[in-house]
Amino acid sequence: MHPASKYVLLAVALLFPALASNEYQVYVMATAFVWAIAVYGFNVITGFCGQLNLAHGGFFAIGAYTVGLLTSDAGWNFWPAFIAALFMTAILGFLVGAVSLRLKEHYFAIFTLCVGFIIYLLLDKWEELTHGAVGVRNIAAPDGFGLVNFRETMPVYYLVLFFLVFIIWFTGRIQKSLVGRTFIAIRNGDELAESLGINLMKTKILAFVISTTYAGLAGALYAGMIRFVGPEDGNILLTFNMIMYMLVGGIGTLFGPLIGTVGIVWLTQSLQFLEEYRMIIFGPLLVLLVIFFPLGVCGSFLTWMHRKAQALGLGPKKAKSESKVTTSDQEAKNNA
Amino acid sequence: MTTFLQQVFNGLTLGSIYGLVALGLTLVYGILHIPNFAHGALYMVGAFMSYFFMVDMGVHYWIAMAGSAVVVAVLGIICERLVFHQLRNSPPIHDKIAAIGILLFLEAMVHMFWGSEFRRMSSPFGGVMNLDGVYLREQGILIIASTVVLVVALNLFLRKTMVGATIIAMAQNREGAFLVGIDANRVAMMTFAISGGLAAIAATLYAPLNLVYPAMGHLVIMKAFVIIILGGMGSIPGAIVGGMIIGFAEAFGGYYISTAYKDVIAFSLLVVILSIRPQGLFAKGAH
Structure with missing residues (x-):
């Protein structure tokens, strides 16, 4: 992508609240950015490294629940809970990755689908910890240290934008580095990558941990922004949504997740009248995309x-x- | 002892249903190497079609089941033709994503026509037999008997008929099958039809004991995936044995461990087994 276009995108994002006609639009955009961060994580493991991780939405939920439970039940401040969420998703990502990445292709996808479902069931059933179907209320908003109030839409928008820009920059660095190239080598072929001297397991786990930490970051921001989380935030459908965002934007590209997420979130907004039936359009769209525009x-x-x-x-x-x-x-x- | 026998019966009933669903999934996987995530949606559509035939058209249970099997078999063929056939040369990740697209579409369609409320489907076999304190539901007996009949019939079809032999040949060796002039398209369509039909029959058999709703396929399909991984992807006896393992694990786990977590048991079993044996329990060589 042309170097200047990045700055144009950034400028548009910075000016968006001024251009938007109402606060709701800014709010929708901030939500889209949160999803985009999670989709960047998905893109690292699935787009770069070629492993379809269907538990990705589960890690998003774990990030959100970590912040939710620590701030509402344990009375922590937002930022310590935020850091804890990152560590939580990184550690759990390491553990799940160490087991699941021994499996290849379909086995990996099915295994992670089950892991995602276990996460969802635990969120729903483990009432002592997660409050079950009621969800977690009274989540602390990000602490502005007396300077800004993150309970308002505008500051939150810029906070999320800051993290999004950081994530895109960081992902770009990964992509250009040797590590990023080993990810792509693995996507192009396990055996070939191994014969080049790449340590498959180590590299895949690294990609997996990076992706789950991104998901945790997005989940933590989501919890601080929406200030309510429930088991439905761990629904497997969210992972399917993320697949769509990534695929529409362009799997394995640096700006694909951003373009796909923002595009589809706004398309969904304009198709509000369809509500839960929007999948009648998006389902076939997904199929048509993989057949005709897989890029x-x-x-x-x-x-x-x-x-x-x-x-x-x-x-x-x-x-x-x-x-x-x-x-x-x-x-x-x-x-x- | 009676509670134990009761759980054996419950396990057999559950295992039969899971086995039938897994059978369709494993057939498609064995021949086309597609993990069909939309299979659960086909199962769900099967239940709704039976519901539609029985409640709205007022036909008999058996006829509703046959009609539903035909409709879902055709739906399977359409999926194969319109989607999976187009993707036969794409990277495997595309098949999976397309299957998810089909799943989302079918669910949204059913949701639009029937809404999301839970529906109860009746069956002519609503009675309960009491055998020395063990309660045998007639529907449960029907499920077990039907599964035995279907598995035997499918086995005879695959082993004794020419058409069935082409399916087996494709599963064993694709290139070899092409070499002796087997029409891959016909085999693929037939496999999807059998797979869809089995899903619809399983759904119709199980629905009277359960409820009919758009998300009913989620748990079943995931358990079916667990089963075919346990039983070896593509293996027909593996699907039945795996189905029984999960059915029994759930019946006994639900009774002796915890009812709330009975759905977690199947998945935890998979996680434990795959952690120890990444290739599954019965998998022979690379598939």
Whole structure:
């Protein structure tokens, strides 16, 4: 992606509250950003590393519940609880990853589907800890240290935006690093990656822990923003939503999760009249996407740009670098 | 002793249902290597179709079951043609995502037509037999008997008929099957039809003991996945044995450990078993 476009995006995001016609729109945008952070995590494990982790929504819920229970029942401040949520999801991510990542492909997807469901059932049934179906109320809002009041929409918007920008920056760093390249090598083939000397298990667990920590971060922010969590926040459908966000935006791309999440959240907003029936549109949309546009908005755009560059710049000077790009086509797409 | 026997009967009933659902799932997996996440939605649609035929059309239970099996079998074929066939050369992650798309769509459709409330479906076999203190529900006996009949029939179909042999051949070796001129499309459609039909029959058998609602497939499909992993993905006897393991674990666990957590038992069992044996209990070699 063109370097300038990042700053344009950032500027639009910073000015959005001024451009929005009412506070509700800012609130919706902040929610979309929270989801986007979780989807970035999903993109690390599924988009980069190629492992479909269907427990991702469960880790989001664990992050949210950690903040919820620590602030409402244990009387903690928001920020310590926030840090605790990150550690909680990282540690649980490590434990779940260490067991589940020994499994490949379908086995991994099914296993994590079950893990996600166990998380949901525990949230719903373990009443002594989680309050069961009633959910957790009176969650503390993020502490502004007397400077800002995060109970209001605008400060929360900028808080979430700050974390989102940080996450995108951090993910970009991962993607460009050697670690990020080993993730992609694993996606392209377990055996091949192993023969290159990549420690499969260690690398996969690292990707998994990064992804669950992102989910925990998003969940913690969500709890501080909505200030109520219930078992439905651990519903497997949320993971399915995240798949859609990621797929629409472009799986394995840096800006795909952002574009997909914001796009679909606003589309959902404009389809409010459909309410629970919106899946009649989104279900087939998901199917059509994987059949016809598996690269998503970002991926398709990058491929198109790439083709254009190839068609234009076939001069003798460029030919060399161009041929290099085509051999590592997939990688080039992901780095862009 | 009577409570023990009672749990054996309950375990057999549950295990039969799970086995039937897992059977359809394992058939599709064995032949097309697709973990069909939409299978639970087919099960749910099967229950609603039977409900529709029985309550709205007023036909007899058996006819409703047959009608529902046909409708869901056709639905399975449509899914195969429109979705999975198009994705046959895509990376495996696409199949899974597309299956999730189908699941979301079918659930939303049913939700739109019938709403989300829980419905009760009656059956002509509502009685209870008392055998020395062990209560045998007629519907439970029907479930066990039907499962035995269906499994035997399916086995005869696969082993003794030419059409069934092509399915087995595809499961054993894809390239080999192509080489001897087996039409892959026909086998794929047939597999989806059998799988859908079995799901609909299982749903119709189980619905009178349970309730009919749009989310009814969630737990069942996840347990079916647990079963086929336990039994080895693609293995037909494995699906039945795995179904019985989960059925018994649930019946006994629900009674002796905790009713609230009985649904967790199946998944915990899977987590424990896969932690020790990542390839599943009965898996032979790589699948």
